[in-house]
Amino acid sequence: xxxxxxxxxxxxxxxxxxxVVFAHAWGLRSDExxxxxxxxxxxxLRCVLYERRGxxxxxxxxxxxxxDALADDLAAVINHLDLQDITLVxxxxxxxxxxxxxxxxxxxxxxRMVFVAPTTPQLRRSADNPDGWDPALLDAxxxxxxxxxxxxxxxxxxxxxxxxxxxxxxxxxxxxxxxMIVDTPLRVLLRRCSSTPTST
Amino acid sequence: MTGELQKIQVPxxxxxxDQDASAPIELTGRKTAALLGxxxxxxxxxxxxxxVRQRPRGHQHRHPxxxxxxxxxxxxxxxxxxxxxxxxxxxVRFLLELGAYASLGYWGASTRGAVALRAALAVxxxxxxxxx
Numbered sequence: 001x002x003x004x005x006x007x008x009x010x011x012x013x014x015x016x017x018x019x020v021v022f023a024h025a026w027g028l029r030s031d032e033x034x035x036x037x038x039x040x041x042x043x044x045l046r047c048v049l050y051e052r053r054g055x056x057x058x059x060x061x062x063x064x065x066x067x068d069a070l071a072d073d074l075a076a077v078i079n080h081l082d083l084q085d086i087t088l089v090x091x092x093x094x095x096x097x098x099x100x101x102x103x104x105x106x107x108x109x110x111x112r113m114v115f116v117a118p119t120t121p122q123l124r125r126s127a128d129n130p131d132g133w134d135p136a137l138l139d140a141x142x143x144x145x146x147x148x149x150x151x152x153x154x155x156x157x158x159x160x161x162x163x164x165x166x167x168x169x170x171x172x173x174x175x176x177x178x179x180m181i182v183d184t185p186l187r188v189l190l191r192r193c194s195s196t197p198t199s200t
Numbered sequence: 201m202t203g204e205l206q207k208i209q210v211p212x213x214x215x216x217x218d219q220d221a222s223a224p225i226e227l228t229g230r231k232t233a234a235l236l237g238x239x240x241x242x243x244x245x246x247x248x249x250x251x252v253r254q255r256p257r258g259h260q261h262r263h264p265x266x267x268x269x270x271x272x273x274x275x276x277x278x279x280x281x282x283x284x285x286x287x288x289x290x291x292v293r294f295l296l297e298l299g300a301y302a303s304l305g306y307w308g309a310s311t312r313g314a315v316a317l318r319a320a321l322a323v324x325x326x327x328x329x330x331x332x
Contacts, residue, residue: 088210092223096201103204113212119223120232121202128202132227 011050011077015041018111019083021048023074023094027181027189029056032091045087050077052097054188065191071100084109091116093192146190153178205235212236217244296324 012030014037022033030049037047051058053073054065064070074097078086086109090098095118102110125132144152157174181189214236216229223229225243233241 099201099204099208102208102210107208107210110210113210115212115214115229115232117216117220117223117229118214118232119228120205121228121235123223123227 011048011081013049014038014047015044016046017044018085018087019046019048019081020087020089021050021074021078021083023050023088023090023097024052024055025092025094026192027055027184028091028177029180029184031056031180032177033089048077048081048083050074052094054191055184060185060188065188067096067100068104070097071104074098074101075105078109086110087112087114089114089116090118092119095120142190146186149186149189150178150182153181202235205232206237209237211238212240214239214241215244216241217246219246293325296321 020040022030024030024032030051033047033049037049040047052070054060064073088098088101088110090096090113095113095115098113098115099120122129123133124135124138144155157178212233214229214233216223216225218225220229229241229243233239
């Protein structure tokens with residue numbers, strides 16, 4: 001099936017040493033780790049900058065955006081490079097792939113993990129998640145993304161310091177991050193948007 | 201994913217900002233760390249923003265929350281410098297005017313000293329005004 005379109009043979013890498021595999025956030029691509037990679041490579045780590053299907057420079061197959069398929073893609077990368085003693089790093093949506101990878105493939109190859117701003121266990125309000133967000137709010141957010149991604153990014157930023165109010169969040173960096181989301185095909189954004197609408 | 205998280209035993213570092221709007225820490229990071237078998241939660245607190253006046257023009261319009269907290273007033277050292285500057289200029293101005301009136305009354309309006317003082321005032325007063 002379409003999974004064959006995903007080519008795990010050449011994820012970008014930087015540095016050498018124990019491997020660190022990065023799973024980027026919804027709508028972003030491996031570039032989001034740009035400011036961490038030089039220091040980590042200098043510290044003696046092999047940074048494997050894999051990109052989720054549909055995102056960045058990966059293929060854009062029509063199917064396979066459920067977490068099982070995404071975990072299989074990650075496993076394909078890990079198996080192809082025969083990585084051992086791995087540190088898995090996942091940001092936001094990326095860490096859901098990591099969790100599913102571990103429950104599907106076990107932790108024999110993985111030594112440790114880093115979750116950056118995870119969206120687990122879930123944002124949507126439900127019986128077992130009573131303090132979660134109103135589903136109507138998430139549905140409205142989904143509709144806003146579907147209607148106009150650049151507008152959605154702009155309104156999010158206008159509503160408050162979405163990308164952070166710290167001095168480091170300069171307009172240039174905000175623009176760069178927004179562009180990654182805008183450049184991701186809408187059909188891909190929406191595939192994972194209904195359940196985790198604001199999980200960049 | 202609650203059940204899945206509980207099964208994971210891999211040591212995990214959870215990093216989360218306490219101002220995260222898209223994934224509020226109480227709803228996500230803190231719960232995730234509690235569910236995992238072996239997790240360390242590290243919270244990044246809100247960094248103090250720089251004074252509004254030092255930000256690029258128009259920045260505060262895109263950050264209404266920030267704008268509310270710092271309603272356009274310079275903070276810290278900048279405020280101190282401005283206060284000291286304004287006080288010094290006001291004092292100089294006051295002394296100049298006082299000197300002018302005193303000398304006029306003492307020497308009379310036609311004396312040389314008063315003419316010189318008037319000339320000095322004509323230069324210094326605008327200068328003082330500019331400084332203020």
